[in-house]
Amino acid sequence: MNALELNALCKSFGAQRALTDVSLSVPTGSRTVIVGPSGSGKTTLLRMIAGFEFPDTGSLTLNGQTLVDSTHAVPAHQRQIGYVPQDGALFPHMTVADNIGFGLAAKHASRHARIAELMDSVALDASMARRWPHELSGGQQQRVALARALAQQPRLMLLDEPFSALDTGLRSAMRKMVARLLSDAGITTILVTHDQSEALSFADQLAVMRQGRLVQSGHPMDLYQYPVDEQTALFLGEAVVMPARIEDGWALCGLGRVPVDSELDHDSTRIMLRPEQLLLSTTDDSGCRGVVTEREFGGNTCTLTVELQGDGQAILVRSSGLQAPALGSVVHLRTVGLAHILKKQPALSPS
Ligand SMILES: Nc1ncnc2c1ncn2[C@@H]1O[C@H](COP(=O)(O)OP(=O)(O)O)[C@@H](O)[C@H]1O
Ligand SMILES: [Mg+2]
Known part of the structure; x- marks a missing residue:
């Protein structure tokens, strides 16, 4: 079942178009990642799901309930959606405990125990309960923001670039912790990031945004292998892209004859291979x-940059660091798997 359905959402800020016709289904219990360059509309989309922005047209439903359409909108505080904004946004004049307990009934006997439980679940030591936000590191602040959002027992959790302020080691540890925590609690999650490796590792479902449009969505492995166009291919990782003619399931290109993932013939198109699909040898000819x-x-x-003998094209090839062939060496390249035919870049209307 799908928890969340986004239907043809559009949004402009004055003359600035932020979202154009965004539709997406988010399955219950899944981790969906929305990835795209800065300014592509990711935050606007999350704020709209949370109820802090409203679409010009389009609708949103959660577990079958309409949250917003052309006639009405459920206010943010009635949506039961957890939202951790880009900067964490802790209340600076409240302790860690009061930040986490903000939405919990003030005089409830179990309040204290619930805060302790939430702190434990995000791996914050109990001794931090009395600290102020400015006495915490970036990673600790993010965990407090997450605990505060979890306190509401949300039906859906929205995380806007939650790891972007953390350094690399801490970032990957936090990512694993948050992924485990949310899937143990069975909470449907949407995470926004501009970091492709974060997107590929966190997602069950990946959605790529560009200039306010959703250009492709699906399983991360499928998007990595079968990106819709060159820009998406390069956004998700390194790629070798070259012109080719397609005949009977083979691409005729600078690398010779390479099998492709399409039966359709093409006089002139572009194909893509990931670097790990190129095997380099100095002995096998x-x-x-x-x-x-x-x-x-x-x-x-x-x-390595390798200049191909056939058409003089230069392509990048990875080799093991210590056994890389010397400059000027003659090498042979074999391909593994299928090359992917890229669609012509869709003409995006200027925003
Ligand atoms: N409140 C606002 N007023 C005017 N323009 C906005 C507002 N919020 C976002 N935008 C514009 O909408 C576009 C998408 O922004 P945003 O959703 O923040 O992108 P992202 O999170 O992907 O970086 C940008 O061009 C941004 O300048
Ligand atoms: Mg943003």
Whole structure:
């Protein structure tokens, strides 16, 4: 069952168009990630789901209940949706305990125990209860914001770039903790990020936004392998993109003949392979021949620029860092799996 349905949402701020025709189904209990560059409309979409912005047209339903359409809107505080905004937004004049307990009944006997339980669930030490927000690190503040949102027992949790202020190590630890916490509690979650690796690792469902439009959604692995166009391909990771002619399920391109994921013939199109689909060898002479013209050592991997013999095209190939062939070496490239045919970039209307 789908928890949340977004139907053709549109929103402008004056002349600035922020969302155009956004539709998406979010399955119950899933972790959906919305990814896109800065300014693509991610925060606007989350605020609209939370009830802090209203669409010009379109509708939103949660578990079958209409939250907003052209005739009415359920106010934010009646939606039972947890929202952790981009900056955490803790109340600076309240202690950690009071921030977390903000929405809990003030005189309730179990309030204290509930706050302690929430602090424990986000791995905050009990001794922090009396601290002020400014006495906490960025990661601790985010956990307090998350505990405050969890206190409301939300039907849906919205997280806006919750890890962006944290450094790399802490970020991945927090991501794992939050993912475990939310899936143990069975809470449907939407996370917004502009970080592609965060998106790919956190998501059951990934939705890519660009200029206020949702350009593609699906399982992260499918989007990585079968991106709809070149910009999406490059947004989700490194890619080798080249012109090709397609005949009977084969691409004829700078790499020779490569099998593709389409039966349709094409005189002129573009194909994509992920770097890990190119195998490089200095001894096995099957496959396409090329010469190493640049070499960038990066520790465990080395990025090589290889000029292909056929058409002189230069492509980037990864090699193991310590065994990378020397500059000027003749190498052979074999491909693994299928190349993906990219659609022509959809013409996006200027926003
Ligand atoms: N309150 C607002 N008033 C005017 N323009 C806004 C407002 N909120 C967002 N925008 C504009 O809408 C677009 C999308 O913004 P936003 O949703 O914040 O993007 P993202 O979160 O993906 O970075 C941007 O061009 C932004 O400048
Ligand atoms: Mg934002």
